Amino acid sequence: MSKPKVLVTRRWPDAVEARLKALYDVTLNESDVPMTADQMRQALKDYDAFCPTVSDKVDASVLDVAGARTRIIASYGVGYSHIDTEAAKKAGFVVTNTPEVLSECTADLAITLMLMAARRAGEGEREVRAGNWTGWRPTHMIGTKVSGGTFGVLGFGRIGREAAKRAHGGFGMKVIYFDPFPVKPELAAETGAEKRDTIEEVLRESDVVSLHMPGGKDNYHLINAERLKMMKPTAILVNSARGEVIDGKALAEALKAGTIKGAGLDVFEGEPRIEPSLLACENAVLLPHLGSATQATREAMGWRVMENLEAFFAGQAPRDRVA
Incomplete structure (x- = not known):
């Protein structure tokens, strides 16, 4: 045969x-x-x-x-x-x-993006490699503390829950989430996650928003200019899901205007092409789709x-x- x-x-x-x-x-x-x-x-x-x-x-x-x-x-x-x-x-x-099989490693990457954006790690490495670092000083490259903050998850499936476990257990963050589908109470209880009824509530309350929605037409540009304006000016947006969930031009404008503090992105709409205006944002961490790359x-x-x-x-x- x-x-x-x-x-x-x-x-x-x-x-x-x-x-x-x-x-x-x-x-x-x-x-x-x-x-x-x-x-x-x-x-x-x-x-x-x-x-x-x-x-x-x-x-x-x-x-x-x-x-x-x-x-x-x-x-x-x-x-x-x-x-x-x-x-x-x-x-x-x-x-x-x-x-x-890729839930844990993708969640690890989401937390990596959160920390890199919060602590300006990409900016710092670029400065060192360019030979521009002049030494330690008290006001140099001040970042954002994430420990004890609120970690908002959009899409509380396997990867979203794994990211929540890391944020809650590792950094003592309060977890809130929105998911269009019912989540079993015991799964939310693992991190003490609190449900929110709308995406907008998560955006307004969170210090870090981590996206774990599937791509496709239903979630196309879910994060747009209007929703970015709902976030705290100190907030960080993380995307390890699908690139088309974010309007890249709107995000670049929000980053440049200080509408939000920073972003960590592992995926991009139309990748490997990346929205040019995002490439110019020092407060954006950009990785080449490494979520499952172990x-x-x-x-x-x-x-x-x-x-x-x-x-x-x-x-x-x-x-x-x-x-």
Whole structure:
């Protein structure tokens, strides 16, 4: 019996690629160059499984393929706003993601962004590397104390809760949250998190606002000029979720005007392109989408993709089906 044909759109950790080779007739992207829309459409005709990442835009035009051979789109990553799931359903594709395994490392990164923005770490490192530091002085590069402040979470899912645990347990922060879906009381109780009924309440009360909403049209520019004005002028905005949740131009204007104190961003709308006005903001920490970038987590994401593939090819329901 021939092995299923599987296409992987980007380089994955070596251990995962080796296991894929052992189990499937797999084609790897050795160059690690993003595939074009035409190449992805062709792949859907030629392979039994198509394995994209969050950097691949699998929209309706890509999925509109006559005589597609692919039946499962097993995505590498927890977010799946890069896939038009409604179009996938209509075309008969099964879509899976990789939840849970990256929650801790992404939450660690959110806290890293909070601290870097609060303590002006990016500015400080740039000053040292440029040879401009003249020595310690009492008024130099004064930052913001986060310990004991209020940590607001928008999106109290797995990653949001992990970030809340770190803020509460490590820094004694009060946790408040908004989530459009019900949260089990015991999950909120882990950090003493208090529910707020609206996004606006969280924005007004928080010293740090950490975004953990999914991307997509429902949350497009959730944080806009109007909502930024609701935040404290001493507040810090952190985004380790999806770039399109923030209006980048509005954020840059708010940072320059002092509407808010600072921001820490790991994701960007249209990345790897970054809103030029953000690049000019000294009070913005900008990282290249490192949320899940540890060896253990990136391998765990690959194993989760393989778990979904194995179930699907065995005629079972994949654990992480999202469409």
